[in-house]
Every structure is written in C-alpha cells, then in structure tokens.
Amino acid sequence: MASKEELRKRKTYLQIAGFECSNCHKTTREDGTRSLLRCTRCRMSYYCSKSCQKADFSFHKQFCTAIEELSNEDEVWYSCNGKESEWNKRKIYHMQLLAAALDRDLTSYESNAWLNQPKCHVCFRTSRDLESRSALIPCPNCHVVFCCSNEHWEQHQSKHKSLCQTYQIMVQCEKIRYQGTSETLWAPEEWDESYIYPPLPKDWNSYLKWRKAPQFNQLDAICRVITNTLSVPLTILSALERFYSRNQLRSFDDLVVHLIGAGKYEVLALMSFEEIMHILPNIKTLQLILIGIELPSKTIGVSLQCCPRCTKANRKRIYSLHSTSYDEYSVSDDFITPQIVVGFNIDLNEETWNSSIEFLIEKELPCIFTSYSKEEANQNVKMLKDLGAKIIVGAKENKWGSTMPLVEPQETDKFYYNNYYRTLLKGKA
Ligand SMILES: [Zn+2]
Ligand SMILES: [Zn+2]
Ligand SMILES: [Zn+2]
Ligand SMILES: [Zn+2]
Ligand SMILES: [Zn+2]
Known part of the structure; x- marks a missing residue:
C-alpha cells in the first residue's frame, strides 16, 4: 500500500502544470502574487516560497540536475515541427537521455512529470522551445492545458471547450486521491437488507x-x-x-x-x-x-x-x-x-x-x-x-x-x- 510519503512524492497535474507549489500545493506565492517561483535550474518545478523549494530539494535534486544537463545540449531540443507524433518521440528520447544521466530507470514520479510536462496544444513546443523562454499560457479554468500564444489559444479554443470539463474533473479526482483528504478505499458497512443480491442494482x-x-x-x-x-x-x-x-x-x-x-x-x-x-x-x-x-x-x-x-x-x-x-x-x-x-x-x-x-x-x-x-x-x-x-x-x-x-x-x-x-x-x- 502506498505510504503518505510516496503519495506526496507523486506530484499532481496541477503541480506539474505549475499551478500549485510542488511542495505544499499552495496556488499563490507567499506574498499573495499569483505566479509561483520556478526552479531556475530545471524550469520544471514551482514553489510558493524559498522554504518550500528547500524542503523539496532533497527529493527534487537528482532529477533537476539531470534535466539541467539535458537543457545545456541544444541539439536534443530539435524542432517537432508542430507534429504530435514528433513530440511524443522526442519525449521518449529525452527520457532515455535522462535515465542515462541518472544511471537508473526514471521513478514513476519522474516519468509522469516528464510525460505530462506543459506544452502548447497546437504547435507542441514547451517553454524551453520558445524564443524568449517565456511561460506558456494556461487555460484559466482547468489550468493544466496550455498554448504558447493568444493566437494558438484562439485556434485551440473550440476543441478545448468540449474537453475542459473532463480536465477539471480529472484534476478534482486527483486532489482527492493524492492529497489524502479522504480514504478512498471505500467498503461500506451498512446496507439495505431488504434488497437481496443477485442481481446488482441497475447503475x-x-x-x-x-x-x-x-x-x-x-x-x-x-x-x-x-x-x-x-x-x-x-x-x-x-x-x-x-x-x-x-x-x-x-x-x-x-x-x-x-x-x-x-x-x-x-x-x-x-x-x-x-x-x-x-x-x-x-x-x-x-x-x-x-x-x-x-x-x-x-x-x-x-x-x-x-x-x-x-x-x-x-x-x-x-x-x-x-x-x-x-x-x-x-x-x-x-x-x-x-x-x-x-x-x-x-x-x-x-x-x-x-x-x-x-x-x-x-x-x-x-x-x-x-x-x-x-x-x-x-x-x-x-x-x-x-x-x-x-x-x-x-x-x-x-x-x-x-x-x-x-x-x-x-x-x-x-x-x-x-x-x-x-x-x-x-x-x-
Ligand atoms: Zn509551498
Ligand atoms: Zn529544478
Ligand atoms: Zn503554439
Ligand atoms: Zn481548460
Ligand atoms: Zn465486512
């Protein structure tokens, strides 16, 4: 069974998306401003404060160093030409490089974070691929889907509209599962004894x-x-x-x-x-x-x-x-x-x-x-x-x-x- 510590280390979509502090799940900085501090080495972890960054560092350090090494080599960040298939290939290639740098397999947190890293849903560029290395623009409702520019958001809007609610549900479910707000292994002890199985109820x-x-x-x-x-x-x-x-x-x-x-x-x-x-x-x-x-x-x-x-x-x-x-x-x-x-x-x-x-x-x-x-x-x-x-x-x-x-x-x-x-x-x- 997963321990509390294990669950904490898993990191949710909102954390990977930079909407929540990677350590404490807060959504704003200590001083109340919205955008969280980004780890300057890997640019992939976000924190509400220096102390949260410090608290997470022993856990984050190895992966962060491996990403930093990867970031220094320009040729591994070849263009995906706006193709999803290329983006998927490049992700897997990067994971192989990261595993080689770490000299071990990626943990489930690491591969999860890498596979789900923010990218523009139109041109498949990460913030690392953008000229100015500026941040991607998140959807204001689900916070886990991104585009690189307002222009690409305009293009993606109609497709995302039908999916945004499912993303929001996914994020809510994840909160319940990973933040330990409830024991989700629910086996009720009470039941209506007048109803005899079989069959099971209809839905x-x-x-x-x-x-x-x-x-x-x-x-x-x-x-x-x-x-x-x-x-x-x-x-x-x-x-x-x-x-x-x-x-x-x-x-x-x-x-x-x-x-x-x-x-x-x-x-x-x-x-x-x-x-x-x-x-x-x-x-x-x-x-x-x-x-x-x-x-x-x-x-x-x-x-x-x-x-x-x-x-x-x-x-x-x-x-x-x-x-x-x-x-x-x-x-x-x-x-x-x-x-x-x-x-x-x-x-x-x-x-x-x-x-x-x-x-x-x-x-x-x-x-x-x-x-x-x-x-x-x-x-x-x-x-x-x-x-x-x-x-x-x-x-x-x-x-x-x-x-x-x-x-x-x-x-x-x-x-x-x-x-x-x-x-x-x-x-x-
Ligand atoms: Zn925090
Ligand atoms: Zn880092
Ligand atoms: Zn784009
Ligand atoms: Zn959305
Ligand atoms: Zn029982």
Missing part, C-alpha cells in the same frame, strides 16, 4: 442508494474516485451473476478468485474486495490470488482485516501474491482451482498469453477480462475466438466501469477509464 446511483450512501452523486469527483476502486469487486460480482445461478451464488462458502496479469491497481484495490463479502453474505473465506510479473515477491495466505461485522462473524479475506506468469503458476503446486478468473485492463495480445488462455479454455474456467477501450476489447475478443473460446459477453460496455477520467500520457486530449469494456468467456465454442 452506480442506485447501487450507492442501496449501500446507504445517498450523499454521493454519481457525477461528484469523490464518487468517481470511489467507482475507480469499487469497479473491481462489482465487475467481478456482475460476472459471477452470468456464470452461476442465484442459489449457487448464495451457497459459496469459500470463494477463490484468480487475478491474472495483476499489478498495482489490484493491490491498491485489495480492501475493496470486502464488498464481495457484504453482497454474498454466506462466504466464510474469500481467497484472492494475484498472479503477475509486476507483483512484489511471493506471499502466501495473508489475512486482511475485515470490518467489525465480518470479523465478529469469523469471516476471512485472504490474499496471495505470485510474482510470476500465469503459465508458471498454473503448473505449480500452489495452484488452487478458482470459481472465477479475472484480468483487469488486460491486453491479451501484448504478452504471450496464448498458452494461459488455452489452459483456461481447456479447464472450462469462467473468465472475465476488462479493457480501457473498445478497440482493445475487440482485439481481445478476436484473439480469444482464434483460440476457440466460447464468448459469453464480447467487448460490451461495463456498467460497473470506473467513472474517474485518467489522462493518456502518450496521446494529447485522450482520457481513459478503468474496466470500461468487458468480455466474458467459458470453455470451448
């Missing part, structure tokens, strides 16, 4: 009402952040509904879930799985088995703390981490047959998933895969069909997808949402 709003959280509105930023986490258990529950009868569902006492291709997203969502126990009240033990090469080292059978009500009823939520491929896991002694196999935001074409998928089809295990985009979902379906899978639901919009917009760093003005599309399969066609 997020009716779900929140059922869970006695009517103070939240589907469109509020806080609610969007909640859906990003709760999307995990609800997407699983909605898939279970398709594979098992009502009686089967209510008779599970030991539910085993495989999370394949798992990483940070699944680990951060571990607490929210208690929602499955609240909705399926007969489960005694919920076993979450995470399998993925990005996971930390192997951990077996760790008990997570449950809410007082579940604890009193002696119910258990256990997780195991297997930092390996599903292929290796499936032939290991650790293998436990699951009731459902889940792959969140998975690109089955990306890795060598073929033999794992063949195994899942052969064993007739119920599977659900989610995707960020329709295109990725369609590609997954094609790949699954080619391997002979019986598709139950193919690349359909997931009503339990996250409603929290995330910025696609490699494509300007593109947003994505976790678990937006889903595909269900079981056995051979």
